[in-house]
Amino acid sequence: MKYEIQPTLPPPASMVGVIGWMRKHLFNGPINSVATIVVGYFLISFLVPTIQWIFIDADWVGDSRDACTSGGACWVFINNRLDQFLYGFYPEAEHWRVQTAFILLIGSIIWLVMPQTPKKGLVAALLLVVYPVVAFFLLYGDIFGLETVETHLWGGLSLTLVLAVVGIVASLPLGILLALGRQSEMPIVKSVCVIFIEIWRGVPLITVLFMASVMLPLFFPEGMSFDKLLRALIGITLFQSAYMAEVIRGGLQAIPKGQYEAADALGLGYWQKMILIIMPQALKLMIPGIVNTFIALFKDTSLVLIIGLFDVLAIGQAANQDPKWIGYSTESYLFVALLFWVFCFSMSRYSQQLERQLHTGH
Amino acid sequence: MSSDISNSGHNPEGGPAKPKAPPQNKPKFWNDPKKRSLLFQVLLLSALGFVFYSIIDNTLTNLEQRGITTGFDFLTEEAGFGIAMSLIDYTEASSYGMTFIVGLMNTILIALMGIFAATILGFLLGVARLSDNWLISKASTIYIETFRNIPLLLQIFFWYYAVLRTLPHPRQSMEFFGTFLNNRGFIVPAPVAEDGFGVVVFGFFAALIGSWLISRWSKKRQELTGQQFPVFWASLGLIVGIPLVLFMLSGMPLGLDHPELKGFNFKGGITVIPELIALWFALSIYTAAFIAETVRAGILAVSHGQTEAATALGMSKAKTLRLIVIPQALRVVIPPLTSQYLNLTKNSSLATAIGYPDLVNVFAGTTLNQTGQAIEVIAMTMAVYLTLSLLTSTFMNWYNSRIQLTER
Numbered sequence: 001m002k003y004e005i006q007p008t009l010p011p012p013a014s015m016v017g018v019i020g021w022m023r024k025h026l027f028n029g030p031i032n033s034v035a036t037i038v039v040g041y042f043l044i045s046f047l048v049p050t051i052q053w054i055f056i057d058a059d060w061v062g063d064s065r066d067a068c069t070s071g072g073a074c075w076v077f078i079n080n081r082l083d084q085f086l087y088g089f090y091p092e093a094e095h096w097r098v099q100t101a102f103i104l105l106i107g108s109i110i111w112l113v114m115p116q117t118p119k120k121g122l123v124a125a126l127l128l129v130v131y132p133v134v135a136f137f138l139l140y141g142d143i144f145g146l147e148t149v150e151t152h153l154w155g156g157l158s159l160t161l162v163l164a165v166v167g168i169v170a171s172l173p174l175g176i177l178l179a180l181g182r183q184s185e186m187p188i189v190k191s192v193c194v195i196f197i198e199i200w201r202g203v204p205l206i207t208v209l210f211m212a213s214v215m216l217p218l219f220f221p222e223g224m225s226f227d228k229l230l231r232a233l234i235g236i237t238l239f240q241s242a243y244m245a246e247v248i249r250g251g252l253q254a255i256p257k258g259q260y261e262a263a264d265a266l267g268l269g270y271w272q273k274m275i276l277i278i279m280p281q282a283l284k285l286m287i288p289g290i291v292n293t294f295i296a297l298f299k300d301t302s303l304v305l306i307i308g309l310f311d312v313l314a315i316g317q318a319a320n321q322d323p324k325w326i327g328y329s330t331e332s333y334l335f336v337a338l339l340f341w342v343f344c345f346s347m348s349r350y351s352q353q354l355e356r357q358l359h360t361g362h
Numbered sequence: 363m364s365s366d367i368s369n370s371g372h373n374p375e376g377g378p379a380k381p382k383a384p385p386q387n388k389p390k391f392w393n394d395p396k397k398r399s400l401l402f403q404v405l406l407l408s409a410l411g412f413v414f415y416s417i418i419d420n421t422l423t424n425l426e427q428r429g430i431t432t433g434f435d436f437l438t439e440e441a442g443f444g445i446a447m448s449l450i451d452y453t454e455a456s457s458y459g460m461t462f463i464v465g466l467m468n469t470i471l472i473a474l475m476g477i478f479a480a481t482i483l484g485f486l487l488g489v490a491r492l493s494d495n496w497l498i499s500k501a502s503t504i505y506i507e508t509f510r511n512i513p514l515l516l517q518i519f520f521w522y523y524a525v526l527r528t529l530p531h532p533r534q535s536m537e538f539f540g541t542f543l544n545n546r547g548f549i550v551p552a553p554v555a556e557d558g559f560g561v562v563v564f565g566f567f568a569a570l571i572g573s574w575l576i577s578r579w580s581k582k583r584q585e586l587t588g589q590q591f592p593v594f595w596a597s598l599g600l601i602v603g604i605p606l607v608l609f610m611l612s613g614m615p616l617g618l619d620h621p622e623l624k625g626f627n628f629k630g631g632i633t634v635i636p637e638l639i640a641l642w643f644a645l646s647i648y649t650a651a652f653i654a655e656t657v658r659a660g661i662l663a664v665s666h667g668q669t670e671a672a673t674a675l676g677m678s679k680a681k682t683l684r685l686i687v688i689p690q691a692l693r694v695v696i697p698p699l700t701s702q703y704l705n706l707t708k709n710s711s712l713a714t715a716i717g718y719p720d721l722v723n724v725f726a727g728t729t730l731n732q733t734g735q736a737i738e739v740i741a742m743t744m745a746v747y748l749t750l751s752l753l754t755s756t757f758m759n760w761y762n763s764r765i766q767l768t769e770r
Contacts, residue, residue, distance in 0.1 A: 025496035032495045039497055188403040192410065202751035203744045204708035210726055211744070214736045218424045219417045299513040306715055313516055320523065330524045337512045337520075344511035 054334075065325060077328045078335045081319050085335070088155015088310050094147060098158045101135045105165065113350065128169055135162075151229040155310035157339060159229075163301040163311065167236040168244075168294050174237065175244025180274065182249055193245070200242035205300050208235045213307040232304050236297070243293050251286035252278065284358060291351035295344045302340075312336055421737065428734070436733045437462070443728055445719045447635050458729050465724035466746060472641055472720060473707040479646035480706060481699075484653025491658050502654065510651035515712050517648055522640035522716045529636075532627050542621060548634040549621045556615040565608040566601070573597030637718035641710065649706045653699060660695035661687065693765050697758050704754045708747060721746060 014020060027033040057072025061079065068074035078085070087098055108127045111117050139162070142148040154162065181193035200208070212235030216226065226234075255278055263273035305314035316332040319325065391397045425432060437459035444454055449467045452460055490502035509517070527545055530536065535544040542549040573596070580591035609616070621631030664687050672682040714723035721743060730739040 025494070028494070035495055036497050039501060043497075043501060186399045186403050188407060192406065198752070198755075199744075199748065202748040204711040204722075204747055206711045206714065206722060207726065207740065207744050207747065210722070211740050214730065215740055218421045218736065221420050221423075295511075299511075302513040302515045303712070305515070313513065313519070317519065330520075333516060333520045333524055337516055340513055340516065341508065341511045345507060348511065 065328075068328075073331050073334075074328050075331060077319070077325050077331055081315075084156060084315050084319070085312060085339075086157050088159055088315060089153045090149060090155065090158065091147075091153070094141075094149060097138045097141070097146070097149075101138045102158065102161070104131065104134070105161070128172070132166065132169055135165075151227050154229065156315050157312045159304075159309065160298070160301050160311045162229075163233065163236060163304060164294065164298045166233050167240045167297050167301070168290075170233070170237040171240035171244045172290075174241035175248050176279075178241060178245035179248035179252060182245065183252060197242045197245050200239050201246070205236075205239055206303055206306060208239045209303060209307050211235065228307070229309060232307060232309060236301070240293070240297055243296070244290070247286055247289035247293055248282070250289060251282035254285050255282050288351040288355045288358070291347055291354070295347050295351075298343060298347070299340065312339060425737075430734050432735075432737065434738055436735050436738070439733075441729065441732075443732070445724055446717070447638065447719055458733065461729050462721070462725050462742065465719060465721035468718070468724070469707070469710055469713075469720040469722075469746075472638065472645070472710045472713065472718065473703075475638075475642050476645040476649065476706045476710065477703050479642065480649035480653055480702075483646060483650035484702075485657055487650060487654035488657025488661070491654060492661060506651045506654050508651075509647055510655075512648075514644060514648045514709055515715060517644040518640055518712055518716055521643045522636065526636040526640050532623065535623075535628075540620060542628060545636065546627065546633065547636045548639060549628045549631050550634070551621060552619040552630070552632045554617040554619050556617055558612040558615040561612050562605050562609045562615070566605045569600040569604040572604075573600050576600075635718070637713070637716050640716060641713050641718050645706055645710060649702055649709075652702050652705075656695055656698045656702065657691075659698075660691040660693075663694045664690045696761060696765075700754055700758050700761075704751055707750055711747075 010016075011020075014023060026036045053072050055072075057070050058075055059068045059070055059072065060075050061067065062076040063080070065074065065076070067076045083092065083095075087095055090098060105127075108123050108131065111123050112120055112127070117123075137143045137146070139154065139158075140149060140151070178193050178197055181189050182197065184190050184193070209232060212231045213228065216231050216234065220226075259277055259281065260273070263277040268276065301311055302313040304311050305317065310318070313336050316336045319332050320329040391401075422432070438457050440454075441456055441458050441461050442454050443461075445452055445461065445464055447468060448464045449471060450464065452464050487502045487505060490498050491506065493499045493502075529543060529545040532542075532544045532546055535542040535549075537543075540551055573593075576591075576596055577593045580593050584590055619630045621628040621633075623629075668686050668690065669682055672686045677685070710720060711722040713720040714727055717723060726739055726743045730736060733739070
């Protein structure tokens with residue numbers, strides 16, 4: 001008698017491949033099967049007409065609304081106003097300035113995000129300190145023979161980016177100071193910081209913007225007038241710095257106590273301890289939190305339309321009022337939503353990936 | 363944690379200073395951390411004092427030049443403008459103070475409505491995202507990632523301008539079961555309380571008190587004897603049953619005021635204005651995405667060992683969920699949940715963009731423009747939101763200290 005191990009039989013057809021996957025993930029049990037069918041039915045009955053409306057039946061090219069005949073989305077509307085959506089009322093001959101500023105920004109961000117590039121610290125410092133100045137003169141002009149472009153002409157996506165980038169860059173140093181102050185042992189410094197942080201965090205951004213546009217001019221001597229954009233930026237920065245301070249405080253608290261004590265034991269002073277020991281470790285932990293605040297700020301910049309600035313959403317609102325294009329508001333909202341979504345979603349993915357990288361597990 | 367960062371610099375003397383130490387070894391006053399921090403704080407205070415003084419001085423001068431008197435006297439003056447929606451009696455003859463109350467109540471209304479809807483939707487989505495059904499978990503993920511990455515203001519505009527404003531006129535209203543939907547809003551029959559309805563309301567509150575007493579009694583009994591009592595079902599029976607029985611006994615004292623089309627608009631019934639609907643949809647949908655993430659994180663935070671231990675003890679799946687997983691998940695969920703509620707309340711101020719008469723729109727908008735009392739109006743508006751947020755954080759601190767794990 002000869003014993004021989006039989007070759008393993010292939011798994012039954014119902015357990016592998018598409019059918020097996022569906023059995024495991026969609027139809028494992030009666031309740032799940034019913035749920036799959038019900039949810040699937042609703043999804044299909046919603047998605048199919050939507051996709052048909054957005055892509056298949058849509059009109060893409062043309063000059064006026066006469067080109068929109070097929071009954072789907074009228075992307076001609078967006079196409080015709082794309083320049084406005086991106087640059088607002090910035091003079092067309094000067095668009096290259098906005099583009100240059102934008103490319104510089106994207107370039108340095110890519111440099112920072114890529115894992116293998118050298119000199120990250122230098123690039124980050126340039127981005128935080130030198131770039132804002134360069135970008136301001138690029139956009140505003142009035143230097144090196146560049147034509148002056150008043151801020152009321154700024155608008156569209158470029159204004160949204162200006163608001164968000166300035167808001168985050170300016171609120172970072174203020175936030176660091178506030179966070180350090182909140183942890184200080186000096187009672188007056190501590191209470192001033194706590195009051196400042198809690199007040200700004202407790203009120204909605206819209207009242208802050210109202211305050212910046214209505215009350216700020218009252219606070220300064222007669223004749224000292226501020227540009228509307230600058231007022232909005234001051235409001236946003238103050239508001240944002242309170243949130244930033246809380247993120248930074250979180251990072252500071254995550255540093256083990258031993259680090260502080262070791263620095264004290266080495267005889268380092270307060271600023272030496274903070275700059276050399278605590279901050280380098282804490283900043284790394286804070287990056288995901290800072291990115292998350294940035295996402296929130298980026299979405300919140302849309303509120304400036306209430307005080308009369310033309311960010312990308314306000315441009316969309318204005319476009320909807322155009323009598324030549326009445327009835328296509330859905331298209332413009334979808335387009336603006338897509339712009340915001342692409343920015344926010346990619347940033348949140350980046351911050352999640354960072355969190356995973358930094359989570360080394362203590 | 364604040365004690366971690368001490369401001370103490372290096373003390374050159376070290377140890378207890380000897381009284382006999384020669385005077386030239388005494389640290390300079392800027393090397394003495396105590397004196398230095400005192401100096402620093404005095405400087406800070408005087409700088410702040412100067413800033414505030416100049417702000418107040420400038421403001422007073424500026425206001426005088428514009429001929430605006432400061433003070434809260436304007437609150438008693440007649441407002442003279444109408445408000446689209448008011449929960450209390452308000453006419454154009456009411457005072458500016460009343461506009462504050464009306465706006466505040468409308469803010470509270472939208473906040474409560476939003477919190478209610480966003481909580482239900484958010485919990486469903488959060489659980490759905492953890493479902494082992496691929497389709498449901500992916501659908502929930504897509505919902506969350508879409509709606510939390512689009513600005514709320516844009517969503518409000520979408521619901522208001524692209525959906526609700528494009529509905530047909532009142533004459534071509536869509537009708538479902540006696541309710542009407544058109545571009546003026548959603549019109550439902552209004553319940554009218556007739557004589558004797560007070561008894562039903564009384565019965566409802568009596569049932570609430572009764573079920574609270576039952577839950578106390580059953581808890582005591584369980585501690586003493588170990589016997590359990592179905593508190594949930596008994597309370598439900600009381601709260602639904604007593605008012606229902608009283609309602610039937612007193613001859614159904616509740617009438618309905620049906621809306622009717624008269625001319626170009628509806629008469630009677632309750633009209634829910636489209637601004638409220640748009641704001642409610644947008645706030646709930648947006649906040650639900652955040653709540654869902656909170657809930658998911660809370661459920662994931664309960665370690666698998668807990669569920670396994672409960673199973674090993676022979677608990678049923680429902681009991682495990684109710685007695686083991688949910689109480690521990692709530693500990694993680696409730697603090698961020700409260701801050702989401704607070705965010706929702708603060709975000710409801712975006713109402714002003716579509717003209718829902720909330721506090722910011724009515725008071726910090728129309729009232730401010732009519733009176734020019736920018737300082738007082740903005741200060742009152744900010745004070746409302748600030749009070750809400752302080753109350754919330756007080757609650758959160760109290761809750762956190764109550765549920766904190768006591769380790770032995």
